Amino acid sequence: MTRSARRTRRMLQVTGAGVAALLALGACSSSDSDSSTKSDSSASDKSASSSGKLSGTVTVFAAASLKESFTTLGKEFEKAHPGTKVTFSFSGSDTLAAQITGGAPADVFAAASPKTMKIVTDKGDAAGTPVTFVRNQLEIATLPGNPDKVSSLKDLTKSGLKVVLCDKTVPCGAAAQKALDASKLKLTPVSYEQDVKAALNKVVLKEADAAVVYKTDVKAAGDKVEGVEFPESAKAVNDYPITPLKGSKHAATAEAFIAFVRSAEGQKVLSEAGFLKP
Incomplete structure (x- = not known):
């Protein structure tokens, strides 16, 4: 091989290495950019989930006797937590229990007796342990x-x-x-x-x-x-138990509503309606 041919070959090798380096650098830069975007998105999602702000609609199945007081509590809860909505289904507790165990979508169940609540817990539809929040005579x-x-x-x-x-x-x-x-x-x-x-x-x-x-x-x-x-x-005084339900799309808001019902403010509304303390 002539001296001129060897020189040309070395120049091509150097040029190829440079191109390869540039391509590698570009790929690395692109990877870093994608990683950064994903990281920023993840941080944003984490920040939103930890903000503590409640949202979404919760459906409460409640004993017919709770209609007036729970309607009031629902409005007060929505006012205290903008972005939330509370909807109700009022009926006999046994009817509501049958609907829940039959697959009706609901987030909270408030029954007028432990016996009717047991229908739901026995089927495994309660997401927590029912607690008595009021009594009625x-x-x-x-x-x-x-x-x-x-x-x-x-x-x-x-x-x-x-x-x-x-x-x-x-x-x-x-x-x-x-x-x-x-x-x-x-x-x-x-x-x-x-x-x-x-x-x-x-x-x-x-x-x-x-x-x-x-x-x-x-x-x-x-x-x-x-x-x-x-x-x-x-x-013949009846205890009224309440519990969150499984499958809720807004479990945090459902839990917050129950906490509100059991709070001093919630108990005041219930007491004024004639309910007895648990």
């Missing part, structure tokens, strides 16, 4: 002015008096039956209703003369009914 709701002069549980057995009870599978119905058993009284109502609001409404509409409901429902009805206390109700 029965009262007789009569027509305004109490024209039939009802003064005791025994008076409800009077002939011709149209009395309504909650169904025995519903917490208010089970409690009423417990009070009747304690008094050794037998009562045949004109109808059994699926939740306490339906039972109370029979009296409000003057379709019944009296109904055994909760004190909170009598208070919520105002002058549409008159309440009559009876001592046997002390033997």
Whole structure:
């Protein structure tokens, strides 16, 4: 090989090495850029998740007797946590429990008795251990002015008096039956209703003369009914448990709502509605 050919070959080798180095440097630079972008994105996500700000909609399945107080608490919670929304489904606790175990989407369950809550926990649908947040006591709701002069549980057995009870599978119905058993009284109502609001409404509409409901429902009805206390109700006080549910898309907000219900502010609203402390 001539001296000129060797010189040309060395120049090509040097040029090739330089190009390779430049390509390697470019690749490294690109990799560093991608890594930096991913790192910045990860840091941003981490910062957002640790900000502590609640968001999203939580659906609360709650016993019918909680309608007025929980509606108020929902509005106050939303006001305290902008960006959140609380929606409710109110009904008999047994109906709600069946819906939850049947797959209905919900984030929180507030029942009117431990028995109905057990339906949900036994199926493994609770995301935590239920806690009692209030208690409730029965009262007789009569027509305004109490024209039939009802003064005791025994008076409800009077002939011709149209009395309504909650169904025995519903917490208010089970409690009423417990009070009747304690008094050794037998009562045949004109109808059994699926939740306490339906039972109370029979009296409000003057379709019944009296109904055994909760004190909170009598208070919520105002002058549409008159309440009559009876001592046997002390033997049938219902505990109200509450729990977050599995599958919630906004678990942190659900937990925060439960905490709000149990807070001093939440308990004040519930106490004013006639509920007893847990």
